[in-house]
Amino acid sequence: MLCVFFSPRMASGMQEKQYTPSLLSFFIYNPKFGPREGEEEKKILFYHPSELDKNEKIRSVGLCEAIVQFTRTFCPTKPAKSLHTQKNRQIFYEPEEHFWMVMVVRNPMIEKPNKDGKPPTIEYQEDEILDSVYGAVLQQCYSMYKLFNGTFGRAMEAGGVEMLTQKLEKFFYRYLQTLHLQSCDLLDVFGGISFFPLDKMTYLKIQSFVNRVEQSLSLIKYTAFLYNDQLIWSGLEQDDMRILYKYLTTSLFPRHTEPELAGRDSPLRPEVAGNLLHYGRFLTGPASLKDPDAKIRFPRIFVNTEDSYEELHLIVYKAMSAAVCFMISAAEDLTREFCEQLDSLVGPQLTLLASDICEQYNINRRISGSVLISLTLRQTPRKCLALLALLSSNKHTIGAHIKRNICYFDSQRSQACALFQYSIYTI
Amino acid sequence: MAADVDRQLWESTNGSLSIEPVCSDRADSPAPGLVSGTEPGAGQETAMFAHTESFEDLTADTEGAGLEPQEREASLQEGRGEDEEEPREECAVIGRQQQEGGREGGVRDKDKDEDVTSDAWRAHRKHVFVLSEAGKPIYSRYGSEEALSSTMGVMMALVSFVQSGDNTIRSIQGDGYRVVFLRRSPLVLVGVSRGSQSAGQLLRELQYVYLGIVSLLSATQLQRVFAHRQSYDLRRLLSGSEHLTGSLLRLLERDPGPLLSAVACLPLPGPARDRVSACLRQARAPPLTFSLLLAGTRLVSLVRRRDLHLHHLDLHLLANMAASCSAFREAEGWTPVCLPKLNAAGFFHAHVSFPLPGTPLCLLLLSTEREAFFELSACKQRFLELLHKRNALLGLQEALSCPTYSVALVGVPELRHFVYKSRSSGLYTSPELEGPYSSDEEQERLMCLYQQLHSRLHHPTRPLSSIYHTTHTHNLYAKVTSGFELYLCFSALGTKAIAEAAVSKLLKWIRKEEDRLFILNPLTY
Structure with missing residues (x-):
């Protein structure tokens, strides 16, 4: 009878548990901020998880500093990029001089249960995660921060360390929750933009639409046009567009479920009473132009931070599956009148354009699909x-x-x- | 893993389980799907090495992995255990001799005088550091240990800091370089390499360096020294042997043997080799455990005691020791040596001589008895006499004068170089590096490419059976089956179809030449 208890079948009957990579900690420090002993805490600008013991925080920052310093012995210009240990992987990134961002990812692991009540054996799969993928994720964290907050250096100039830590706290507290490390892969390394395939005529229609709007509303500095979460036209520099595209497709668009898809009586359907001419609406800024008390405020973004360092209002306007981003210098004051003007100018045209694109797309879809594959095959x-x-x-x-x-x-x-x-x- | 293999071999040598492939099994045109034991180059009888199927045994713990318990006991009874104490001094003495007469001496001094803050020091392709767990420097490939003591202190601090979090540091990756840490208590080894070498490959080299140190001191003595005093300066015991580590590192960078866990043979026609082996066997003496005949790192013949197997790793260490000490070239040498894979606890005693002056031929006679020098010296004399008497000398000298062959013999014009390993015998063959690979730099580059392919094929979680890799100067193809492992390098004009065709053509050619390229009939006493 005892044999039955200890048969291998029993052992294999117990389930192995698989754990995906997860974020252990994420911190930003500047070694110049607390050079004296006893002041190490001042170096830390942001630390997640924030509830960790102060000494623990100082210790992990100290390790990173030591590793960066150590690798300078062998290569003074190119310090370490990552540290591999049995249990986790730390990625280092210095986006601005002396500002270090560090991400610690726990290696994926398999928990194998032991019989006789012994604690389970844990096997870390050290080769399963790639530096290039998580390095890209970390750089994206910075780019996304920079898009909405500008560089660390500018924040320091404007309001000192205090302002910077506040900004970091406010941004990363939310942003880190949206990192899905277990599903990061090669596509994150490319950080690419997906373009919408389109025939010439429709493309020209879109371009002339963009030109006309920019002509009549001269405040507009840059425009970007997307359909179905894919880009058709952009006036921004590519690096800025890449991160803006990432924000639009992974954060902004998913938050605004299509009211067009919702039923007539669904609570998702916005109040479009009196405005049946078009389906246009603002995704950023005022929820409704009808409400006179609503404040007209648009999110600000920072582009061209390398040279001209522009701060812009970001207006995202959408009709059906077509979305347009208008970017206007932050120095301009955006009024309700401007918004109404934009709504009445863009709304009807964009609605028409969206249905045009949809029609063309349906005609072309089969053809373009096969073209893509045969092209691939030939290569x-x-x-x-x-x-x-x-x-x-x-x-x-x-x-x-x-x-x-x-x-x-x-x-x-x-x-x-x-x-x-x-x-x-x-x- | 290693123990398993040992057991199999051990059992098979006892006759009960031996599988002896019959000659008719050895088809002329082997299909690529050959099973282990029938591929070109497979031994006719039993394997002569305790080699493993892959390189895993390098990552396993060395202590206790080499021998079966009963075997270990037996060997200790033979008095090997008693030797543990003394060789320390002897070892150091030989080390010093080697340094005085060593041709490496000049090179070494230049390396040691280097300024460790200079760009030239940083620009070295590979640094290797060995330190004790107390953070004391033991070895540095470039620059003096004293000048690097603070750097080594930092290394140890990093290792123990990560350890304190119940974790183990593996490596640091930088832009174009990596730092790899290996802890083999009581030593810590750190390697820094530039270029494309993977962390896994660097780790293997550190393992070799560690075993190289064990081969001088034995694991038992190493443990004891540090158990006695944590802050012991191991350089006192190792003084004069630094160039052994240096030449071992060079060997690892040039020679595919350690990478493949295999040994190359000197091309020698089958009958001539059999004659030499027979002479070697006949010139035996009771205390002998192994007789080896080497030409550089290439094996000419090996005769072993029936119950013992030499590990390829031990053989690489022995070959390195014999080749890098010029003192042995002048007179017969007698040195204790530990074979870490066979028995990391005790010492063998090696009689080293270069019987044919002017050639790289080296005779190594290994015994467990400390006092057997004169007996083994007589063996050597007898062996030489037998060679003369049986007219085996001429063939051997001819083979020594052209120790390699040209890749053109295979008859594939696009083929530039290849490495073929027979997995069941643990032997490999590879043509001369010619044409574009005449410079050291190009040779190392090719080795680097082979290493990359090797680490792809033997990836711990995603192994591959074949891989085709194209660069702007090379086309490389690598293939692993249960019988063999093959790496081919083609010119930039090669294609995948050519590579596929070349594999079968090459296998046929190797089958035709196998009795010249491999040792098919290993002998025992």
Whole structure:
């Protein structure tokens, strides 16, 4: 009878538990802020989790400083980028001089239960996560912060350390909750923009629409046009557009479920009484133009931080699946009248345009799809097919990402090969 | 893992389980899916090494992994255990001799005088540091240990800081370089490398360096020294042996053997090799456990005691020791050496001589008895006489004068170089590096590419069976089956189809040449 108890079947009957990589801590420090002993805490500008013991925080910052300093022995210009340990991985990033951002990710692990009530054995899968992926995630954290808050240096100039820590606290407290480390992959490394495939005529229609609006509302500095979460036209620099695109598609758009899709009596359906001419509405700024007490406030973004350092109002206006971003210098005061003018000018045109695009898209969809695949086939037969199969779960963005790869492939044959192999391993 | 393999071999040598492939099994044109034991280069009888199927045994703990318990007991009874104390002094003495006469001496001094804050020091492709757990410097490849003592202090601090969080530090990755940490109590080894070498490969080299130190001191003595005094300065015991570590590191960078866990043979026609082996066997003496005939790092012949197997790793360490001490070239040498994979606790005694002056031929006679020098010296004399008597000398000398062969013999024009390993015998073969690979730099680059392929194939969680890799100067193809491991390097004009065709052509060629390229009939006493 005892044999039954200790048979291997019993042991295998107990479940192994698999844990995905998770964020252990995230902190930002500047070693210049507390150079004297006893003042180490001053170096820390932001620390997550904030409830951690002060000495623990100081210790982990100290380790990072030591590692950065140590690697300078061997390469003074290029300090460490990551630290691998059995249990976790730390990624270092110095976005601005002396400002260090560090992300500590716990390695994925498997918990194997032991019989006889012994604590379970934990096996860390150290080779499962890639520096390039989490390095890109960390850089994205900074870019996203910079988009809405400007650089660390500017905040220091404006209000000293206090202002900077407040800004960091306010931004990262929310932002870190939206990091889904377990689902980060190669696409995060590219941080690419997915473009919407379109025929010439419709594309020209969109361009003329953008030009007309910029002509009549001369305050507008930059415009970007998206359809179905994919970009069609942008006046911003590519780096800025990349991070703005990321914000729009992963944060802003998902928060505003389509009222067009909601039923007539659904509470999601906004008050469009009296405005049946078009489906246009503001995704940022005033919830309703009808309410005279509502404040007219748009989020501010910072672009071209390298040279001209522009601060802009971000107006996102949407009709059906088409969305337009208008960016206006923050120095301008945006009034209710301006918003109404914009609404009445853009709303009807955008509604028409959106249905045009939709029609064209439906006609072209089958053709463009097959063109993409045959193009892929001609370049690298087996690898592309494998990649397509692997990525097929996420149809919308994939097409464009593969297309990007092919462009890359055309110009630099040998490097693209490696890129493909790499992507197959990762995903 | 290693113990398992040992057990299998041990059992098979006792005859009960031995599987002896019959000659008719050895097809002329082997299919790529050959099973282990029938691939070109597989031994006719039993394997002569205690080699492992992959490189995993380097990552396993060395202590106790090498021997079966009963075997260990047996060997200790033979009096090996008693030797543990003395060789320390002897070892140091030989070390000093080596340094005085050593051709490496000049090079070493230059390396040691280097300014550790200079750009030249930083620009070295690979640094290796060894320190004790108290943070005391033991070895540095470049620059003097004294000048680096604070850097090594920081290394130890990092190791113990991470350890204090119940965690283990593995590596630091930078832009274009990496720092790898290996803790082998009571030592800590740190490697810093530039370029594309992966952390795993660097870790393997650190393991070798550690075992190299164990081969001089034995694990038992190493433990005892530090148990006695934590802050002991190990350099006192190792003085004069630093160039051994240096040449071991160079070997690791050039030679595919350690990478593949395999040993290369000197190409020698089968009958000639059999004659030499027979002479070697006949010139035996009771205390002998192994007789090895080496040409540089290439094995000419190996005769072993029936119940003992030499590990390829021990053989690499022995070959490195013999080749890097010029003192042995002038006169017969007698030195204690620990074979960490066979028995990390005790010492063997090696009689080292270069019987044919002017050639790299080296005779190593290993015994467990400390006083057997004259007996083994007589063995060597007898061996030479037998060589003369049986006319085996001429063939051997011919082979020594052209120790490699050209890749053109295979008959694939795009093929520039290859490495073929027979997995069941633990032997590999590889042609001369010619053409574009005549410079050291290019050779190391090729080795680096092979290392990359190797780490892809043997990835711990996602192993591959074959890989084709294209760069703007090379096309590389690597393949692993249960029988063999193959790495091919083609010119930039190569294609995948050519590579596939080349594999079968090459296998046929190796099958045809196997009795020249491999040792098919290993002998025992």
